[in-house]
Amino acid sequence: MHLTMFCTRVIARILYVNVSRLKVRHKHFCTDAATRVSGSNCGQPSPEHKETHDISNNIQHYDIAIVGGGMVGMALACSLASMPLTKHLNVAIIDSNPALGSRPYFNKDDPPDPRVSTVTPATISFFKDVGAWQYVEQHRHAYFDKMQVWDYTGLGYTRYNAQDINKEVLGCVVENKVLHGSLLSCIENTDFQKTIYPSRLSSMTLHPSPSSLGMDSTSSRPPLSSQRHLAKLELSDGNSLYTKLVVGADGGKSCVRELAGFKTTGWNYSQNAIICTVEHTIENGCAWQRFLPAGPIALLPMGDNFSNIVWTMNPKESTNRKLMNEDEFVKDVNNALDYGYGPHPTSSLFGSGEMFSWPRAGVTLSANDCFEVPPKVVKLASERLVFPLSLRHASDYVSKHVVLIGDAAHTVHPLAGQGVNMGFGDAFALSRVIAEGIAVGSDIGEVTMLKKYEAERKPANIMMMAILDGFQKAYSVDFGPLNILRAAALHGAHFISPIKRSIISYASGEQKLPLFT
Amino acid sequence: MASKLVRHRHLRALSSSSISINNHIRSPHFSNPNRAPLSFSYRLFSNASSSSSSSGGFQRPSSLKDLELAKFAAIAETWWDSEGPFKPLHVMNPTRLAFIRSTLCRHFSKDPNSAKPFEGLKIVDVGCGGGILSEPLARMGATVTGVDAVEKNIKIARIHADLDPVTSTIEYCCTTAEKLVEEDRKFDAVIALEVIEHVANPAEFCKSLAALTVPDGATVISTINRSMRSYATAIVAAEYLLHWLPKGTHEWSSFLTPEELVLILQRANITVREMAGFVYNPLTGRWSLSDDISVNFIAFGTKNCQ
Numbered sequence: 001m002h003l004t005m006f007c008t009r010v011i012a013r014i015l016y017v018n019v020s021r022l023k024v025r026h027k028h029f030c031t032d033a034a035t036r037v038s039g040s041n042c043g044q045p046s047p048e049h050k051e052t053h054d055i056s057n058n059i060q061h062y063d064i065a066i067v068g069g070g071m072v073g074m075a076l077a078c079s080l081a082s083m084p085l086t087k088h089l090n091v092a093i094i095d096s097n098p099a100l101g102s103r104p105y106f107n108k109d110d111p112p113d114p115r116v117s118t119v120t121p122a123t124i125s126f127f128k129d130v131g132a133w134q135y136v137e138q139h140r141h142a143y144f145d146k147m148q149v150w151d152y153t154g155l156g157y158t159r160y161n162a163q164d165i166n167k168e169v170l171g172c173v174v175e176n177k178v179l180h181g182s183l184l185s186c187i188e189n190t191d192f193q194k195t196i197y198p199s200r201l202s203s204m205t206l207h208p209s210p211s212s213l214g215m216d217s218t219s220s221r222p223p224l225s226s227q228r229h230l231a232k233l234e235l236s237d238g239n240s241l242y243t244k245l246v247v248g249a250d251g252g253k254s255c256v257r258e259l260a261g262f263k264t265t266g267w268n269y270s271q272n273a274i275i276c277t278v279e280h281t282i283e284n285g286c287a288w289q290r291f292l293p294a295g296p297i298a299l300l301p302m303g304d305n306f307s308n309i310v311w312t313m314n315p316k317e318s319t320n321r322k323l324m325n326e327d328e329f330v331k332d333v334n335n336a337l338d339y340g341y342g343p344h345p346t347s348s349l350f351g352s353g354e355m356f357s358w359p360r361a362g363v364t365l366s367a368n369d370c371f372e373v374p375p376k377v378v379k380l381a382s383e384r385l386v387f388p389l390s391l392r393h394a395s396d397y398v399s400k401h402v403v404l405i406g407d408a409a410h411t412v413h414p415l416a417g418q419g420v421n422m423g424f425g426d427a428f429a430l431s432r433v434i435a436e437g438i439a440v441g442s443d444i445g446e447v448t449m450l451k452k453y454e455a456e457r458k459p460a461n462i463m464m465m466a467i468l469d470g471f472q473k474a475y476s477v478d479f480g481p482l483n484i485l486r487a488a489a490l491h492g493a494h495f496i497s498p499i500k501r502s503i504i505s506y507a508s509g510e511q512k513l514p515l516f517t
Numbered sequence: 518m519a520s521k522l523v524r525h526r527h528l529r530a531l532s533s534s535s536i537s538i539n540n541h542i543r544s545p546h547f548s549n550p551n552r553a554p555l556s557f558s559y560r561l562f563s564n565a566s567s568s569s570s571s572s573g574g575f576q577r578p579s580s581l582k583d584l585e586l587a588k589f590a591a592i593a594e595t596w597w598d599s600e601g602p603f604k605p606l607h608v609m610n611p612t613r614l615a616f617i618r619s620t621l622c623r624h625f626s627k628d629p630n631s632a633k634p635f636e637g638l639k640i641v642d643v644g645c646g647g648g649i650l651s652e653p654l655a656r657m658g659a660t661v662t663g664v665d666a667v668e669k670n671i672k673i674a675r676i677h678a679d680l681d682p683v684t685s686t687i688e689y690c691c692t693t694a695e696k697l698v699e700e701d702r703k704f705d706a707v708i709a710l711e712v713i714e715h716v717a718n719p720a721e722f723c724k725s726l727a728a729l730t731v732p733d734g735a736t737v738i739s740t741i742n743r744s745m746r747s748y749a750t751a752i753v754a755a756e757y758l759l760h761w762l763p764k765g766t767h768e769w770s771s772f773l774t775p776e777e778l779v780l781i782l783q784r785a786n787i788t789v790r791e792m793a794g795f796v797y798n799p800l801t802g803r804w805s806l807s808d809d810i811s812v813n814f815i816a817f818g819t820k821n822c823q
Contacts, residue, residue, distance in 0.1 A: 084630040229680040438632050440614035441653025443681070448599045448607045455801075 060195070062092040063444060064434075065233055065243040067201050068250030069095030071117075071176060072406030072423035074183035075130070076247060079431035081192035082130040085438045086431060092241055094197045094233070099180070101198060103188070106139055106178065111381040114275045115176040116308045117420045118287070118300060121167060126428050127182070131189075135182035136174055142303035143169040144287045148372060151291035154343035157371050170287065173300045173308060176420075199235040204246065204259040206231050206401050229445070231401040244445040246402045247430070249423075254408035257394055262404065266392030266411070271295050272318035273389055274311045277302065277382035278333065280375040288374045290337060297336045299374050306381060309333060318386050326380045337374045345371055391469055397458060398450035405430055410461045412468050422461050429456050596647025596670070597677050606649060612795055612804040613710060613815060614653050617737055620791055620817040621706060624735050633658030641704040641729060643694050644712040648674030652684045654708075662688045662704070664697065694725040706735040710815070714740045714772050720781045727785040732822040736787050739795075739815035743772035747812045775810050787818040 064080070066073045077093060080086040093100065119127075127133035147170055150157030162170045187194065230242040248256025257264070271294075284301040295312025302308050311333070313321070321329060332340075392411040397404045406423030430453045437449040595601035618634065621627065627634040636658035642651045645663030647670055655661045655678075665671050671691040678684040694709075707730045709722075716722040723738075730736050741747050752769045773781075779789045794810035797803075 085632050088632050437611070438656075440611040440618060441656035442611065443652070443656070446599065449611075 059232075060092070060239075060241045061090075061230070062195070062241060062243040063089040064245045064247060065092040065094060065231075065241060066247045066249055067094045067233075067256045068248070068254075068406075068408070069093045069097060069100045069196065070249065070251065070406075071180050071183065071420060072427050073247070073249030074180060074187065075126075075132075075424050076249060076405060076427040076431055077192070077194060078130040078132055078183050078186050079126075079427055080434065081187055081190045081194075083431065083435050085435040087190070087192060089434075089444075090193045090195075092195045092197060092243065094199060094201055094235060096198050096200050098198065099177075100184065100196050103185070106181065108140070111279075112140060112277045112302045112304075112306050112308070113175045113177055114277045114308060114382045114385055116173050116275075116300065116302065117176055117179060118171050118173050119179070119424075120171050120421045121169065123421045123424045124169075124172060126424055130183075130186060132182045132186035135185045136172075136178060139175075139178045139182070140303050141172050141174045141178065142285075142301040143172045144285055144301050145169050146286040147289070148286060148374075149289045149291075150345050150371065152293060152341035154345045157345040159371075173287075173302050175302075179420075197235055197237075197239060197241075199237040199239060201233060201250070201255050201259070202236045203234040204231060204256065205234075206246075206260065206399075229443070231445070244401065244443065245434075245450075248402065248404040248408040249406050249427075250408055252390070252392060252407040252411040254404065256402065257404055257408050260399060260402045262397075262399070263395045264392050265395060266390060269389040269391070270315065271312050271389045272315045273387050274309070274313070274318050274321055274384050275387070276309050276380060276384045278307050278309055278330070278377040279379040279381045280305050280307060281378055282375055284375050286372075286374070288337065292336060292341050297333075299337060299377075307375075307377070309377075311336070312389065315388070322384045322386050329384070330377050330380055333377050337377075344373070391465060393462065393465060397454040398447060400447045401445040403430060403450050403453060409457075410465060412465050422464055425460065426453075426457050429453055596649065596673055603647075603649070608802065609795065609797075609804045610649055610653070612806060613650070613739065614657075616793055616806055616815050616817070617654075617708065618657065620737070621735055624790075624817075624819060625705070631658075635659035638705045639703075640706045640708060641694075641697070641702070643707065643709040643726065643729075645674060645689065646670050648678055648684075648687065648689070650708065650710060651687050651689075652678060652681075655684045655687050659706075660686070662690065662697075662702075664690050664692050664694065666691065666693055694722070694729060698725050698728045702729060703731045704729050704734065705731055706737065708737045710737070710739040712740075713738055713778070714767065719773060719778075720784065723781050723785040723787065727782075727787050727820055730787070730820040732820055734820050736782070736818045736820065737815065738778065738782070738818075739813065740778065741767070741772050742811055742814055743769060743774050743777075744811045747772060750812060775814055775816070778816055782816070782818050786821050788821055789816050789818040791817045 066076060069077075073093065073095070077091060080089055080091065124133060127136060145162035145168065147160040148157065149160075160170060162168060230244055231246050232240060232242055233246065234240045246256060246260075248254045248260070250256055273295075278299075283303070283305055284299070284307045287301065288299040290297050292313075294314050294317060297309065297311040300308040300310070311321075321332060324332075338344075390411055394404055394409045397409050405426035407419065409426065410422060412419045412422070433449065433453040433456070434444055436452075437444055437446070442449045596603055598604075599607045619629070621638070622629045622634050625638060627636075627638075634657060635654065638659045640654055640659040640661050642648075642654065642661060642663045645651045645665045646667075648663055651661045651663035651674065663671075663674055665674070668691045671689050674687075675689050678687045678689065707726045709726060713719050713722060726736055726738070748769050752767055775792060779792075782789055792810060793806045793815055794808060795804050795813040795815065796807045796809050798805065
């Protein structure tokens with residue numbers, strides 16, 4: 001017994017030595033490959049690599065494997081690379097997107113891509129902290145400091161102003177490819193040990209918890225391999241790797257979530273969103289959102305006289321509008337943002353806010369703002385993309401060795417552009433929990449530590465999802481009394497300063513809604 | 518003296534359960550240690566007796582302690598089940614480590630932003646149990662020796678530590694602090710968490726800890742205060758009202774107050790530099806460091822150079 005244990009330890013150490021040596025070579029090789037060719041198989045053995053592989057008959061070991069190198073996955077990698085306690089971690093990123101292997105390059109003269117995100121001030125400061133915002137600023141991005149929300153009934157409207165919360169901006173609209181590219185540039189400029197696997201996850205083995213190891217067997221042989229505390233990932237290109245922690249950042253149809261057996265709850269809205277880029281004759285500096293009978297239409301500024309449209313409607317309408325000719329579509333958009341479906345709101349219904357006169361003392365600046373009509377759209381500047389809408393939430397975000405972030409944990413209605421901000425919030429919270437864990441010597445795959453991340457993010461995400469879902473539900477019914485209630489709510493939101501401030505702060509990702517805390 | 522000190526070492530398991538008591542009282546959410554699988558403990562025990570520990574010597578403790586020892590040895594294999602009976606300890610562990618990290622980094626002038634700030638430090642974890650404290654210390658870069666008088670704990674600690682190359686370097690011995698003193702072992706830092714309340718002679722125990730510490734080295738001790746609150750939580754509620762633990766597990770009168778601990782450490786040539794309390798928040802389920810030392814507290818001291 002003693003001898004076996006001794007042998008095991010010796011073997012374990014030999015393995016460890018081999019692994020450490022492998023790591024160095026592999027890192028060298030992969031950085032090479034990543035800069036040299038995009039989309040080529042980074043994990044394909046080079047002669048040198050093959051040699052070490054055969055000798056040790058071993059598989060790569062990582063501290064963390066991020067499955068999905070999209071915006072949220074890369075944000076996690078950047079955040080880990082930026083903190084002193086986590087920058088030494090050896091990270092694998094598994095994603096078949098060839099963009100990960102190449103240096104991002106954007107042509108300034110191209111019209112903006114319709115896939116955009118409205119990033120909140122909280123996300124902006126996160127990007128600044130990790131050092132990625134400077135790259136965003138080198139590309140097209142549009143800050144906005146005003147926002148107007150109204151509905152088709154003509155009963156209410158509300159205007160938000162960044163000054164209401166003593167901020168410079170309410171948010172910034174950035175193309176997803178710019179956000180992603182900025183995170184890539186950011187991480188390329190660190191000496192962070194990352195290895196990109198241009199492949200897909202095909203299977204995942206989460207080893208049994210060590211508490212049951214070797215205890216239940218009648219044999220006195222202790223568990224042999226040092227891999228027993230690791231998760232094993234197998235990729236579609238035949239590569240395998242071991243890792244202490246698997247991060248599922250692989251989107252709404254998360255493979256990690258499926259393989260780990262996390263349950264989800266949610267529903268489809270039987271609504272589609274059309275997104276596209278449009279052009280005006282003047283620059284748009286405000287974010288506009290109007291609730292129509294079939295769903296909201298949003299017009300987000302993108303800089304250079306461009307705006308982005310996110311228009312929610314039923315699937316049949318979306319098919320029609322995708323196929324109709326451009327002129328007709330532009331006409332439809334202008335109609336939807338102006339007199340279509342109902343009149344402009346006036347303040348007369350509630351007597352110019354007289355019924356809300358009690359909080360006058362602390363009135364917000366924007367309470368005096370009048371309703372405005374958004375700038376006319378003159379031209380369609382991109383293809384029209386159609387996405388089905390759904391709401392999905394994982395009942396757990398973590399288990400031993402596995403954690404979900406971003407859309408893998410929660411998919412939301414794109415109503416207020418909060419989806420990706422929630423994902424960035426996850427990435428930031430997870431990297432901080434990992435850093436705190438490393439500070440006190442925790443095993444980073446340990447569920448007790450990961451639960452802290454879940455405890456922090458789950459209530460926050462559920463709250464945001466409930467609000468967005470509530471908005472969607474409130475506006476999917478066209479019923480007289482409800483319309484008045486909605487209008488009153490918008491009116492209240494417009495004139496009652498404390499409510500207004502807390503709504504803006506919440507939507508900026510700054511704080512929790514005080515009403516609920 | 519040898520037998521007295523032998524006894525101390527056994528009680529790592531016992532001591533951790535003392536933490537559970539407090540947890541259990543304040544939060545009904547925690548799992549009940551009674552559901553621990555008492556029945557299959559003895560198999561491992563018999564297993565254990567077939568091999569001898571490296572520093573050779575598992576001495577049978579006195580009869581009373583023997584009984585308790587068996588009870589705690591029974592749940593030893595659940596040491597690493599983070600949802601099992603030691604869950605409260607897993608939850609509390611980061612808080613204890615945060616205190617140890619900050620005090621040792623300051624004392625030894627280590628970089629607090631380093632992932633392995635304890636590199637170059639030799640640390641002994643007296644009463645290491647299943648290695649819940651030893652493993653994080655090793656991950657933080659320390660050269661760790663874990664000692665526990667319960668052979669089964671040492672076996673479990675060994676098996677678990679071998680799962681990870683970083684922790685497989687930990688030296689685990691089924692031995693006692695006093696035996697280490699006899700072997701003339703010295704450490705930069707000596708840590709004994711939740712042990713001293715179970716030793717027969719705390720003053721002698723502190724002298725052994727001091728003897729293991731190099732001059733200007735550090736000693737960290739945590740225990741339960743002898744206060745009305747600890748009496749209410751650790752004894753009355755846990756043992757008599759809720760029956761989470763057998764009556765008599767903790768002898769309230771043998772708890773030390775912070776003042777007494779400071780005094781006996783002073784006599785052992787260790788000056789207490791910092792002290793903090795642990796408080797449990799039943800709403801968040803988290804422990805945090807505080808000034809409230811009325812129940813659980815931890816002390817950091819340094820050995821005087823003489």
